Amino acid sequence: MGPAKQKLKIMSKNNNSSYDDALQELQTIVQQLQDNQIPVDELSAKIKRAARLIEYCQEKLRSTEENIQELFTRS
Amino acid sequence: MIALNLSEPIWVQCEIGQCNESRGHYWLELVQQGENEEEIVAQAAAVIWARQYRKLRNELGPTFQQVLQEGMAVKLQVRVDFHERFGLKLMVEDIDPGYTMGKLALQRQEILDRLHKEQLLEVNARLLLPTVLQDIAVISSAKAAGYQDFVEQLKGNAYGYQYNLQFFPSAMQGAAVEKELLRQLKQIERRKSEFDAVVIIRGGGSRLDLQAFDNYELGKKIAELSLPVLIGIGHDIDETVMDRVAHQSLKTPTAVADFLIHHNENFEVKIQQLALQIQQGSFLQLREQNLKVERLAQSLQMAAQRTVQMERTRVETLHQQLKILVQIPIQAARQSLTELRSQIQLFDPEEAHKRGFISVTNEQGQIIRSVKSLKKEDTVQLHFSDGTRKAKIENNE
Numbered sequence: 001m002g003p004a005k006q007k008l009k010i011m012s013k014n015n016n017s018s019y020d021d022a023l024q025e026l027q028t029i030v031q032q033l034q035d036n037q038i039p040v041d042e043l044s045a046k047i048k049r050a051a052r053l054i055e056y057c058q059e060k061l062r063s064t065e066e067n068i069q070e071l072f073t074r075s
Numbered sequence: 076m077i078a079l080n081l082s083e084p085i086w087v088q089c090e091i092g093q094c095n096e097s098r099g100h101y102w103l104e105l106v107q108q109g110e111n112e113e114e115i116v117a118q119a120a121a122v123i124w125a126r127q128y129r130k131l132r133n134e135l136g137p138t139f140q141q142v143l144q145e146g147m148a149v150k151l152q153v154r155v156d157f158h159e160r161f162g163l164k165l166m167v168e169d170i171d172p173g174y175t176m177g178k179l180a181l182q183r184q185e186i187l188d189r190l191h192k193e194q195l196l197e198v199n200a201r202l203l204l205p206t207v208l209q210d211i212a213v214i215s216s217a218k219a220a221g222y223q224d225f226v227e228q229l230k231g232n233a234y235g236y237q238y239n240l241q242f243f244p245s246a247m248q249g250a251a252v253e254k255e256l257l258r259q260l261k262q263i264e265r266r267k268s269e270f271d272a273v274v275i276i277r278g279g280g281s282r283l284d285l286q287a288f289d290n291y292e293l294g295k296k297i298a299e300l301s302l303p304v305l306i307g308i309g310h311d312i313d314e315t316v317m318d319r320v321a322h323q324s325l326k327t328p329t330a331v332a333d334f335l336i337h338h339n340e341n342f343e344v345k346i347q348q349l350a351l352q353i354q355q356g357s358f359l360q361l362r363e364q365n366l367k368v369e370r371l372a373q374s375l376q377m378a379a380q381r382t383v384q385m386e387r388t389r390v391e392t393l394h395q396q397l398k399i400l401v402q403i404p405i406q407a408a409r410q411s412l413t414e415l416r417s418q419i420q421l422f423d424p425e426e427a428h429k430r431g432f433i434s435v436t437n438e439q440g441q442i443i444r445s446v447k448s449l450k451k452e453d454t455v456q457l458h459f460s461d462g463t464r465k466a467k468i469e470n471n472e
Contacts, residue, residue, distance in 0.1 A: 019386075026393045033400035040408045047401050054397070057390045065383045072376040 019060045022053045029053075084154045084168050091147050092118070099125030101143065105151070105165070121153060121165035135172060141284060142175045145250075150174035183289040186316050190291070195298035199322045202303045205271045206342050208335050210239045212263045212270045212302070214256060216247040221278035221309055221328035228332035236339050241270070247277035247308070252287035260296050267301050274335075275317065276307045276328035288315035297321055307331035428460035435466075 029050045032038050038046050092115075093104035100122060107117040123131070123143075132139050142149060152169035190196050215222040222242075229238050243263060245255040256275070263273055275297075288308060294316040297304050303322035307330055308315065318324035325331045420426055424434050435443040436456045443455060453468045 023386075023390070023393075026390075026397075030393055030396050030400060033397070033403060036404060036407070038404060040404055043401065043404055047397070050397050054390060054394050058387070061383050061387050061390065065380065068376060068379045068383070072372055 019057060022056050022060075026050060026053045026057070084152045086150055086152050086171070087165070088148070088150050088174065089117075089119075091143065091145055091149055094143060094145050099128065101128055101167075103143075103167070105149075119163070119165055121151070121167055123167040127166075127168065131170060135170070138172045139170065142170060142172050147175055148178035179286055179289065183316055186289060186291045186294060187319060190294050190298065190316070190320060193295075195295055196320055198298045199300060199304055199320055202301070202322055204303050204322070204338065208271045208338050209237070210241070210270045211335065212241050212243055212266075212273045214243045214245050214259050214263075214273065214275045215277055215328075217242070217244050219247055219277040221276045221307065224278070225274070225276050225307070225328035225332050228329045229335060232332075232336045234336070234340060234343065236336060238335065248284055248287060250287075253290050253293060256293055257296055260293075260300060263302065264300055270302055272322075272335075273300065273302050273304045274307070274331055275304060275321075276309075276331055278309050278328070285315050288317040290316060293317055294320045305331050305334060424458070425460065428458060434458045 029038075029046055032046075087105070089105040089107050091103055092106040093102075095102045103121040103123070105119050105121050106115045108114060109116045135142075150171040151165075151167050152171075153165035153167055156164045156166050158164065187196070213222070213225070215225070226240065229240070243259040245259045246252050260273070263270065285308060297317055298320040304320075305323045305325065306318055306321040307325045307328040308317070309327050314324060323331075323334060325334055424432075428434070434457075436458065437443055437448075438454055438456075440456070443449060449455070449468050451468055451471045455466050455468065457464045457466050
């Protein structure tokens with residue numbers, strides 16, 4: 001899974017598992033960091049990617065919560 | 076002889092065999108029946124002179140005329156008269172309608188007792204009335220005012236109920252009643268599937284007028300009819316035999332019509348109540364289900380929010396982990412760099428200069444590593460930590 005492909009996946013809002021995929025990728029990055037598997041040259045890119053994933057997940061959660069609120073107040 | 080012996084009027088009990096009117100005079104044939112009803116044991120002619128007739132009619136009212144009918148048991152006060160040419164004659168002076176009434180009551184009771192013995196009194200009453208009464212066989216006299224009252228009352232019902240009336244004409248008073256009523260009842264029985272009930276009605280009448288309805292054959296026929304019989308023959312004191320055997324006995328034809336209307340109204344009310352119960356029941360169920368769904372929605376919302384919250388914590392944790400973890404490779408790289416630098420520093424001439432060593436270069440800037448490369452009068456550069464100085468070589472040794 002190349003970063004470009006994953007980036008696309010996250011961007012695609014119709015994909016139901018995009019959040020899970022993003023989370024999975026985040027966990028992988030954390031694991032790689034813990035195992036000291038990331039060369040310094042790639043570190044910046046990886047962290048940038050991780051920051052975007054976190055942002056994406058948070059946004060996803062925020063909109064989900066908003067949806068829930070809206071759905072239940074409507075009924 | 077008899078006339079002489081009976082100079083005073085006497086009361087006699089007998090039955091009117093025949094009754095004929097001529098020029099206002101009423102000629103009667105009085106009979107006395109034996110044990111067997113067909114047998115006549117005594118017979119005599121009697122007359123009510125027109126003057127006496129008018130007097131009695133004024134005294135007794137319409138009852139008088141009703142008593143004065145063929146087949147009636149009567150108690151008469153008569154004066155015995157003998158005429159040489161016309162023979163013996165009884166002249167009626169007074170009449171006791173109470174006697175006739177009593178006789179009729181007795182007769183009615185006998186019929187009722189017999190019907191009771193034969194267990195026929197409650198048979199028709201035990202028939203179940205159809206839920207809705209609509210197709211009605213009506214036995215009445217077309218002339219009877221009661222029939223019109225009945226029809227109008229039914230038509231004018233406030234609920235708009237429709238009734239299908241089938242008219243079966245029959246005499247409703249007099250001698251023809253038994254025969255005609257029986258015939259119509261038989262005809263209705265043959266067509267029983269067409270009707271919900273039978274109605275027998277006529278306008279008002281006095282007790283004596285109703286005598287025809289105190290009839291065993293009629294009573295039995297009505298009792299055994301497979302349709303419920305409703306009777307309104309217009310009287311308000313006594314019940315006739317027919318009233319006793321019928322499913323329902325009402326005072327007037329109008330009352331019968333009201334009964335038919337109320338019966339159907341009851342059905343409608345019952346339906347309305349059921350509809351109301353269904354409505355209330357479904358409303359309750361709806362409300363219950365609504366509550367259930369609402370509670371479900373609440374727990375769903377809470378669960379969903381909890382899930383989101385949990386995920387948020389997870390993402391936050393990862394975020395924190397990342398922040399910390401990302402330091403590790405940087406720190407590690409930095410550490411290696413530091414080590415490298417100190418290793419490198421060991422070989423740095425500047426460092427040696429600081430410690431008091433100096434290095435010497437020739438005019439071309441090459442490091443002088445051996446005295447052999449130096450001759451007398453050569454110029455060299457001396458490198459200190461804080462600068463350089465020129466120096467001249469003084470000797471060769």
